[in-house]
Amino acid sequence: MTAITFAKAFRRHVDCPDDNVDGATVGDALDDYFTRHPAVRSYVLDDEGSLRRHVTVFVDGDQVDHRCGPATAVGDSSVIHLFQALSGG
Amino acid sequence: MSDILIGTRKGLFRYRNSAVELVDFLGIPVTVVLRDPRDGRIHAALDHGHFGIKLHRSDDDGATFTEASAPVYPPRPGDETDPVRGDDVPWSTSLIWALEAGHPDDAGALWCGTIPGGLFRSTDRGDSWELVRSLWDDPSRTNWFGGGYDFPGIHSVSIDPSRPETVLVGISCGGAWRSDDLGATWSVTKGMIADYMPPENAEDPTIQDPHRLARCAAAPDVVWCQHHSGMFKSTDGGSSWIEIRDVAPSTFGFAVAAHPKDPETAWFVPAISDEVRVPVDGRMVVTRTRDGGRSFDAIGAGLPADNAWHLVYRHGLDVDETGERLALGSTTGSLWVSEDGGDQFSEVSNDLPPIACVRFV
Numbered sequence: 001m002t003a004i005t006f007a008k009a010f011r012r013h014v015d016c017p018d019d020n021v022d023g024a025t026v027g028d029a030l031d032d033y034f035t036r037h038p039a040v041r042s043y044v045l046d047d048e049g050s051l052r053r054h055v056t057v058f059v060d061g062d063q064v065d066h067r068c069g070p071a072t073a074v075g076d077s078s079v080i081h082l083f084q085a086l087s088g089g
Numbered sequence: 090m091s092d093i094l095i096g097t098r099k100g101l102f103r104y105r106n107s108a109v110e111l112v113d114f115l116g117i118p119v120t121v122v123l124r125d126p127r128d129g130r131i132h133a134a135l136d137h138g139h140f141g142i143k144l145h146r147s148d149d150d151g152a153t154f155t156e157a158s159a160p161v162y163p164p165r166p167g168d169e170t171d172p173v174r175g176d177d178v179p180w181s182t183s184l185i186w187a188l189e190a191g192h193p194d195d196a197g198a199l200w201c202g203t204i205p206g207g208l209f210r211s212t213d214r215g216d217s218w219e220l221v222r223s224l225w226d227d228p229s230r231t232n233w234f235g236g237g238y239d240f241p242g243i244h245s246v247s248i249d250p251s252r253p254e255t256v257l258v259g260i261s262c263g264g265a266w267r268s269d270d271l272g273a274t275w276s277v278t279k280g281m282i283a284d285y286m287p288p289e290n291a292e293d294p295t296i297q298d299p300h301r302l303a304r305c306a307a308a309p310d311v312v313w314c315q316h317h318s319g320m321f322k323s324t325d326g327g328s329s330w331i332e333i334r335d336v337a338p339s340t341f342g343f344a345v346a347a348h349p350k351d352p353e354t355a356w357f358v359p360a361i362s363d364e365v366r367v368p369v370d371g372r373m374v375v376t377r378t379r380d381g382g383r384s385f386d387a388i389g390a391g392l393p394a395d396n397a398w399h400l401v402y403r404h405g406l407d408v409d410e411t412g413e414r415l416a417l418g419s420t421t422g423s424l425w426v427s428e429d430g431g432d433q434f435s436e437v438s439n440d441l442p443p444i445a446c447v448r449f450v
Contacts, residue, residue: 054138
């Protein structure tokens with residue numbers, strides 16, 4: 001199982017509890033999470049299913065490259081953190 | 090007396106009983122808001138930025154909101170790129186820029202304009218949305234481009250009260266388009282002139298930047314347009330446009346409102362120019378015609394006359410159903426209201442977040 005946890009910026013807008021999910025890659029793990037918590041999908045992915053430009057994913061502390069992020073391998077005890085970019089205004 | 094809903098950079102507010110109150114979404118940009126007059130449901134479009142656009146709705150006059158379906162584009166064909174920049178054209182809603190109720194005879198219908206240029210229609214009061222492919226698939230879409238945003242957007246959707254199947258939409262920058270069959274087919278309207286293009290392209294109807302369209306409800310063939318390059322008027326339901334020239338202090342601006350009963354009366358909010366988007370001489374005014382556009386007066390007693398550097402966005406001006414009450418909201422967070430068609434304004438607040446839209450409800 002892989003643990004997924006969201007930064008508080010997400011939690012303000014949508015119910016996205018920490019959860020443990022299945023999947024050998026980031027993409028699979030997120031898919032499993034979205035199956036359990038479907039309202040969260042549109043906050044992380046755009047209409048085309050791509051990671052939103054200003055959402056960042058870390059696996060065990062390493063930031064995932066957006067272009068190949070979904071294919072990034074995760075292990076049984078991995079932790080996926082989702083954060084948002086910082087912005088002005 | 091009707092309320093005013095105020096969508097701002099940091100939440101949805103309301104002017105009710107002579108006071109401003111927070112409705113919801115504190116800290117979140119509210120790009121457009123609609124209260125459907127047929128059922129009272131309030132629809133609020135949010136731009137979370139990082140987390141995308143969302144639609145929320147309230148069936149209890151704004152006391153509580155729930156997230157509803159947002160317009161979602163169908164899958165993008167793999168080969169569509171911007172013809173100039175070579176970027177992928179996003180088939181993904183980046184902003185909700187127009188929300189309108191359908192004609193009273195068009196039960197349950199809602200229209201939604203978006204960036205990157207798609208028009209969506211709901212037939213179930215917003216439970217689901219479908220991209221209007223007839224417009225999105227028009228071959229001219231490759232000519233459209235963004236104005237102020239990277240991609241084009243639909244900001245005006247005007248239903249003809251006298252013809253339930255007639256819809257006029259404004260696209261920045263893709264011209265104004267009319268459908269007489271509820272969106273099954275479209276024709277681009279003619280007569281606008283773009284001075285931001287080479288002379289040979291200036292009259293191309295598919296690259297025009299109408300900033301805002303406003304129709305007279307009682308005489309729906311009369312439509313006013315504030316365009317990037319000036320002011321225009323149509324007397325044939327938007328099919329063709331005539332430029333209105335020589336209006337002091339400026340013909341540049343974003344907002345326009347049409348009197349709901351008097352087709353001779355409309356209001357615009359001028360700024361210096363494309364390059365300098367502030368009031369001329371720092372004096373905030375509204376320009377009003379009462380003779381069909383032949384002449385205009387710069388009015389606005391009660392608006393700040395010195396060192397006023399406000400801009401009013403395209404949804405920042407509204408008139409109520411009587412034609413007497415005006416609401417004017419600026420990007421610097423000021424809101425003014427007039428009770429007499431603009432002869433006299435009173436200041437409601439100088440302390441709101443930047444205002445995107447005001448709407449009498």
